[in-house]
Amino acid sequence: MKLIVRAELAYRFPQPTPVIASLEAARSADQRVLTESLDVDGVDELVRDQDPATGERRFRSCLEGDSEIVYQAVVDNGDRQALPADAREHGWADLPAECLPYLLASRFCPSDKFMRFAQREFGGLATGGAKVHAVLDWLNTYVDYVSGVSTPETTAERTFVDRAGVCRDFTHLGITLCRSLNIPARAVSAYAWRLDPPDFHAVIEVYLEGRWWMVDPTSLAPVEGLVRIASGRDAADIAFLTSTAACDCRKVAVSVKRAVERDGLDAD
């Protein structure tokens, strides 16, 4: 699917503040960035990083006063497919080395604590695909999508107790349960077509049957409309802005539209 993504962020920094921003669509194997532009007002020079292995990108700068960041791109995100229920899981010895970090507990995803629950609830299912689908169904049944219940410090353990949260919390709890089942799972930040209201989105990616599969634990956006920004162990790795000091966020506006071959944008 060809998508036009746009993010406008405005911040006020009371003092010169180093930042790392993760906003750009990844130049990863599963999607192509056709055109893009990035403007950070008042800044001539950005340090831009691209991970050679994943194609994920970040930029670094030192911002001061009122700063506006505008990113726009046209991205072909290929043909994202829904995870089949019969997707086979790998043994540990049979995984690519780069998947191993995503088996381990991380700050917001303490999967080592959930072994007993996860095995009892999902362990008996035949395939990795069936297990992940059962985790998604469980989230959908037992956790409410509610804003304001969680904070940036909320862990999957807390969401499991609270039974409520936003996309970040659903993603953390879903990742945690998958890792408890010995399935590599990571967090992906994304632009999401048809997400309403539009915003940055967080989804889960699991490694089964030789590849990574994106799934949306909130069911709020279709997988075929997801544009990958960055991936990591949990939300801390993929924040769209990380800074050394508190700053005042004044605007986060995201839009994702489908590009139509001849006629420009479609109605979405």
Place this chain on the structure above:
Amino acid sequence: MKLIVRAELAYRFPQPTPVIASLEAARSADQRVLTESLDVDGVDELVRDQDPATGERRFRSCLEGDSEIVYQAVVDNGDRQALPADAREHGWADLPAECLPYLLASRFCPSDKFMRFAQREFGGLATGGAKVHAVLDWLNTYVDYVSGVSTPETTAERTFVDRAGVCRDFTHLGITLCRSLNIPARAVSAYAWRLDPPDFHAVIEVYLEGRWWMVDPTSLAPVEGLVRIASGRDAADIAFLTSTAACDCRKVAVSVKRAVERDGLDAD
């Protein structure tokens, strides 16, 4: 039921150490202490406290070196009854004032975090008695009795995730769920007939239909054989020994036998 309880504790204190001990059977409205003896070796003088409202007792001393504490009593614990499923719950405005602290979250029982889960899982049931029985069934189904999983710092939140623990953990999680349902619930330390292996026991007490009812969330000991020692918000309030410094616990031996009218002890 008439019961003979005995506790022998041995500690080594590297230095003179103030302690508070909660071992004596309560002289409460629901049981009678017929005879008893308390020996703390090497100590002539104990400060002995009895709560005028509850009849619960503690003694205080300063122990040093090797200390052995032996408590023995014959107690008639009356006629403890099982909680009926139709026991009615009280509105907040309709509770005795002394029940109110047991509605609130406490350190090991953070009931304020469990509202959503408890209401969804148990909230629809008709009576307080039915709700408490459903909580006990849930614990019995979803939590495993396993030693070594928990520590003295384990909270009900952690046990809810771990799905395993010992009597203290079952009691904390059960109390937490009851309080989330607006039912006053407290922890009770007890001598427990037929608990195997014998040890101090922790059970739940809930306030329904005008009185407190003991229930054993582990189902390891019959309610009719429980001898109350102390009650509190959670295990921290009812520890059998609290001291200002770490000490070396060398022996905890508990026995509970049924006294038979004419012939001495019965076979239990």
Place this chain on the structure above:
Amino acid sequence: MKLIVRAELAYRFPQPTPVIASLEAARSADQRVLTESLDVDGVDELVRDQDPATGERRFRSCLEGDSEIVYQAVVDNGDRQALPADAREHGWADLPAECLPYLLASRFCPSDKFMRFAQREFGGLATGGAKVHAVLDWLNTYVDYVSGVSTPETTAERTFVDRAGVCRDFTHLGITLCRSLNIPARAVSAYAWRLDPPDFHAVIEVYLEGRWWMVDPTSLAPVEGLVRIASGRDAADIAFLTSTAACDCRKVAVSVKRAVERDGLDAD
């Protein structure tokens, strides 16, 4: 000092909601309530509790829709004295039984974790009074008074790391350190003369040399102008409103003025 205290609270309750309110000046040994009035609009009948031992009061009701609570009283808080640096501490065996709960760790005051720090930092001082003053100095030096850093779930452990908080957090950390030093310490909610901006206040009370002493860990209000509302192990016990469901707090207005014998209010 004779003080006129007034609190106006307005809430919106989406549904009929049981509440427990702790707003009334205590009828305790250390202060006299000369006159008072309590109005809860739309409610004819309140359940009013008074603790026979402490004279602390609560009322219970079930509120619905827009509710306004107005409490006003004239209180003579006697002659509150500053804690002398040479106030002696008691051994555990030498304390009144009612002080013992305030030696133990509680939810927001996990004093059992702070033993090593407290002993090293304050343990060498000669008297309980000197230790408490050193704790207050430490708080004043190393913790910043900052709103918005903490939440109702913030524990003393977290404040010790964050090094910032509001009166509740200072109180919790101060209590924790006192208990780690084996000094009984509790939280007191109070009306506070000259607190700016006016609000409910939380302070510490320590038991030394045979009596309780109030100290303000924030140094924001003079001890002689404190009117006691309630005391407890930590903030959870003394919340001015506890309810079974979330409600919308629309107004909290507190005022404390000094009553002058003949001429009405003074200039404060």
Place this chain on the structure above:
Amino acid sequence: MKLIVRAELAYRFPQPTPVIASLEAARSADQRVLTESLDVDGVDELVRDQDPATGERRFRSCLEGDSEIVYQAVVDNGDRQALPADAREHGWADLPAECLPYLLASRFCPSDKFMRFAQREFGGLATGGAKVHAVLDWLNTYVDYVSGVSTPETTAERTFVDRAGVCRDFTHLGITLCRSLNIPARAVSAYAWRLDPPDFHAVIEVYLEGRWWMVDPTSLAPVEGLVRIASGRDAADIAFLTSTAACDCRKVAVSVKRAVERDGLDAD
């Protein structure tokens, strides 16, 4: 320095259990593995991973019953230098991209919570080197090396409160404080010459003035005798054995000796 390292581990696995082991000396830029052998008894086939960027290695297998793992190597760890106090720190925009993950909070190193403390305590120092040395001095002064206080779940937040721990805890707290000062810091597992008693060791590595520097927050082993095994955000990344299920560890024996050119081993 040329060192002969040897590790013998024995485990009992009640069922076939996938494991990831991180025991081998890294083939990193700062050291050379001259000879080595690895035996896992009863296993013919190991999956062996080597990170192309760092030279760190892991092996994977599925173990069952009694398993013994013996690793031995002769390693030239080059000429490890002590961190100079005047080593300059980098701005965020001036760091190699591969350092960025080590600026962020991780599970056991929640550096985002320590900003205020770290800045007040260490922030005024002139250089990154001076800051790191001040952190090490602080750890040495205020934290006690004590076994049994911490568990595998202990975070730097907890160690900061407890003021006691083992090498893992010192490393976590030191890393946390460095990251709070915006200095990239990571955990390194190592064989450590002259560590007494011999064991696997955990140390800190900070990035200053264009390179990584190892420092030992416990001061128990000289930096020039450290042989790198693996590095990561915290201890979870560098565990010497990670398994999908609990297993029984029956032996961990480590030895590190200095190799002497002509005459075999020296006296250490």
